[in-house]
Amino acid sequence: MDKIYGRPESIRNKVSTYCPGCLHGVANKIVAEVLDELGLREKSICVLPVGCGTLGLFYWNVDMISSAHGRAPAVATGIKRCSPDKFVFCYQGDGDLAAIGLSEIMHAANRGENISVVFVNNSIYGMTGGQMAPTTLENQYSTTTQKGRNPLTEGYPMKMCEIISGLQAPRYVARFSMDSPQNIIKARAGIKKAFELQIENKGFSFVELMSNCPTNWCVTPLESLEWMRENTLKVFPLGVYKEVE
Amino acid sequence: MKRHFMKGCEAIAESALRAGCTFFAGYPITPQNEIPEYMSKRMPDYGGVFVQGESEVASVNMVFGAAAVGARAMTSSSGPGISLKSEGISYIAGSKLPAVIVSVMRGGPGLGSIMPAQQDYLQATKASGHGGFRMMVFAPSTIQEAVDYTYKAFDYADRDRNPVMVLVDGCLGAMMEPVVLPEYHVASNRGEDWVLDGCLEREPRTVLSVSLTAEPQEQFNIEMEKLYESWAAKDTEVEFYEMDDAEIVLAAYGTSARIAKTAIDMLRKEGIKVGLIRPITLYPFPYEAFENMDYDIVKHVLDVEMSIPAQMVDDVRLGVLGRAEISTFGRSGGVIIGVDEIADAVRKLAKGGALNG
Ligand SMILES: Cc1ncc(C[n+]2csc(CCOP(=O)(O)OP(=O)(O)O)c2C)c(N)n1
Ligand code: SF4
Numbered sequence: 064m065d066k067i068y069g070r071p072e073s074i075r076n077k078v079s080t081y082c083p084g085c086l087h088g089v090a091n092k093i094v095a096e097v098l099d100e101l102g103l104r105e106k107s108i109c110v111l112p113v114g115c116g117t118l119g120l121f122y123w124n125v126d127m128i129s130s131a132h133g134r135a136p137a138v139a140t141g142i143k144r145c146s147p148d149k150f151v152f153c154y155q156g157d158g159d160l161a162a163i164g165l166s167e168i169m170h171a172a173n174r175g176e177n178i179s180v181v182f183v184n185n186s187i188y189g190m191t192g193g194q195m196a197p198t199t200l201e202n203q204y205s206t207t208t209q210k211g212r213n214p215l216t217e218g219y220p221m222k223m224c225e226i227i228s229g230l231q232a233p234r235y236v237a238r239f240s241m242d243s244p245q246n247i248i249k250a251r252a253g254i255k256k257a258f259e260l261q262i263e264n265k266g267f268s269f270v271e272l273m274s275n276c277p278t279n280w281c282v283t284p285l286e287s288l289e290w291m292r293e294n295t296l297k298v299f300p301l302g303v304y305k306e307v308e
Numbered sequence: 309m310k311r312h313f314m315k316g317c318e319a320i321a322e323s324a325l326r327a328g329c330t331f332f333a334g335y336p337i338t339p340q341n342e343i344p345e346y347m348s349k350r351m352p353d354y355g356g357v358f359v360q361g362e363s364e365v366a367s368v369n370m371v372f373g374a375a376a377v378g379a380r381a382m383t384s385s386s387g388p389g390i391s392l393k394s395e396g397i398s399y400i401a402g403s404k405l406p407a408v409i410v411s412v413m414r415g416g417p418g419l420g421s422i423m424p425a426q427q428d429y430l431q432a433t434k435a436s437g438h439g440g441f442r443m444m445v446f447a448p449s450t451i452q453e454a455v456d457y458t459y460k461a462f463d464y465a466d467r468d469r470n471p472v473m474v475l476v477d478g479c480l481g482a483m484m485e486p487v488v489l490p491e492y493h494v495a496s497n498r499g500e501d502w503v504l505d506g507c508l509e510r511e512p513r514t515v516l517s518v519s520l521t522a523e524p525q526e527q528f529n530i531e532m533e534k535l536y537e538s539w540a541a542k543d544t545e546v547e548f549y550e551m552d553d554a555e556i557v558l559a560a561y562g563t564s565a566r567i568a569k570t571a572i573d574m575l576r577k578e579g580i581k582v583g584l585i586r587p588i589t590l591y592p593f594p595y596e597a598f599e600n601m602d603y604d605i606v607k608h609v610l611d612v613e614m615s616i617p618a619q620m621v622d623d624v625r626l627g628v629l630g631r632a633e634i635s636t637f638g639r640s641g642g643v644i645i646g647v648d649e650i651a652d653a654v655r656k657l658a659k660g661g662a663l664n665g
Contacts, residue, residue: 106506108377120514126504128376129516130369131399137366141373141381142504144357145331149377149506167369170362 071095073104075124084284086241086274087115090183091122093241093251094154097258098125103150108142110135112164114156115189133164136171139178150261152179158188161197161221168227175232175266179257182223185274186295193279197221200298205279220298224271228304233267234260236305240273242291246301253303265307273299311486316451316476317342319487320410321350323455324382327462328493329408330356331374331381333367335389338422339478340412343384364389368396368409375405376515378503380462384410386478387428388419390436397471398437402517402528404502406465409436409443410458410474412481415642423642424478426562429619432475433591440529442536444543445473445590447561451485453588459490464543468535469502475590477614479563479644539592546594547586550576554583555605556657557632559598559624560612561587564638564645568612571650580658590620598627608657609634612650616640635663 070076073095081087098104107125111117113132120127130138135153143151160168160182171178187205188194195205195212198220202211228236235257239250250272257268273295275287282290314322321343324332332351334344344360351358361367367383374381385393390411400407413428415421432445444464446457454476461472504513519525550572551557560568565586575582585597609632611621618636628634637653639645653663
């Protein structure tokens with residue numbers, strides 16, 4: 064019998080310690096599948112964030128560096144500028160990228176660094192226990208917005224694809240979701256597109272993956288997917304925001 | 309030997325280039341702007357990379373990335389910027405990576421003044437970031453020394469896989485002197501087993517400063533303590549000046565030490581027995597130089613710094629251990645200390661007067 068599906072080589076054979084139902088695991092896997100497919104594993108350097116995404120340290124089977132909170136795009140800049148022949152990607156959460164690291168992502172994007180950024184948006188700070196993120200929805204509960212996020216005092220959800228696509232240098236900016244198999248397939252294709260651009264030395268690409276955090280949303284994994292469809296996906300429309308061939 | 313007439317900051321930059329620095333990221337702040345400016349102009353000629361980061365935070369993290377892939381990498385700044393870089397410096401130390409950081413001091417705290425001062429001694433030697441790591445800190449007092457120690461700093465950084473700081477003040481950064489430049493370093497030391505270069509036909513590597521459990525973190529700290537202790541024995545550098553029969557001993561580093569020497573020459577002509585201990589490495593601090601003084605002769609130690617309150621004096625006290633009286637004399641905020649001021653302070657002590665208190 065032909066084997067038609069298996070663990071990508073770019074993922075280690077380890078038990079996942081992400082919470083049950085967390086889509087970080089899916090994001091890790093589809094990134095790994097694309098690395099395999101494009102033959103990038105042995106030339107990759109992955110820049111990890113602070114947050115649940117740091118756990119990628121245990122799963123990815125590539126060279127990795129763990130950066131300070133939000134600084135991954137700056138670290139990746141130093142890496143790529145010194146090793147232009149390597150494949151360099153950042154994997155960042157929404158607190159990491161859109162709060163503390165907003166400056167680093169904007170400027171790396173604006174310089175058109177030849178790197179790829181995978182941005183996992185779960186609308187909350189997962190690792191530190193469910194505090195408000197810049198991407199938290201209006202009225203959404205978090206441990207620091209216990210009556211729901213009030214835009215009058217906490218502002219509105221930050222939409223990174225919309226913001227980054229307004230810059231001139233980025234080549235590819237797109238938002239996908241991981242709530243269904245169909246959407247995961249599209250997300251995987253988007254990641255592949257982004258990675259290919261870097262291989263062709265075309266510059267900065269940014270893929271946002273809409274995700275969940277059942278633990279801190281205080282719902283079951285299945286309910287979290289429903290919640291995404293009814294809430295986050297309405298505020299963060301999917302699609303390609305910028306594409307320059 | 310060919311001598312070049314160079315400004316301090318530019319000489320430091322040129323020396324770094326010759327040491328094989330191939331990556332520089334920085335952010336403008338006075339009085340060190342000539343370093344990134346010089347690098348931006350010269351780096352590309354050497355096949356190196358210059359990036360003006362969007363902030364000090366970004367710049368030092370770019371250096372972190374560059375160091376991880378095996379580049380000899382450097383950044384520079386002044387106090388307010390070093391405060392921001394402290395995050396990245398700690399990550400570099402925590403990840404066991406080499407890097408060189410140049411700090412050109414100005415008056416502080418806060419935005420302070422842009423004039424030369426020595427107000428970042430504690431920042432450089434005690435806590436240049438969180439977590440209790442240490443780095444070697446060199447404090448040159450001439451531009452030639454600034455060149456020599458910048459060059460050496462890269463070797464120490466590589467040897468220990470730890471950040472190294474070259475600490476000067478705005479005075480040294482801005483003045484001009486003739487210097488002999490070092491030879492170009494032939495990069496030969498890369499390809500080590502910690503460099504990230506893609507896991508081609510080998511197991512993947514990780515560069516990280518994170519430990520999810522306590523014991524490995526503690527183990528790291530224990531190993532680092534051994535490293536720091538090894539510096540004290542073999543890497544401490546200090547200069548003695550007119551110390552043979554000195555009854556009054558000045559303790560000063562960098563620009564203050566240089567000015568103090570002129571004062572000593574003056575005072576010696578007046579018959580006052582005064583000498584100088586000049587720490588060249590501020591970390592490791594040359595405690596022994598103070599411990600081993602002949603306290604039957606030495607009556608008084610005068611710590612001279614362009615910092616109020618004095619900062620290095622805490623280390624001087626640890627060396628002297630109460631065996632002689634210690635006073636401090638300094639100017640601050642960007643006022644450069646005067647030869648006459650130091651001389652007057654010493655004369656007062658020589659007459660048996662007290663300075664402080
Ligand atoms: C400088 C700094 N500030 C704060 C933290 C604590 N911290 C760890 S994870 C995290 C939030 C991460 O949230 P996000 O990027 O959304 O990732 P998630 O955990 O949700 O995947 C914070 C604030 C830190 N490690 N460093
Ligand atoms: S805390 Fe949230 S984001 Fe983190 S692993 Fe658990 S479910 Fe995933």
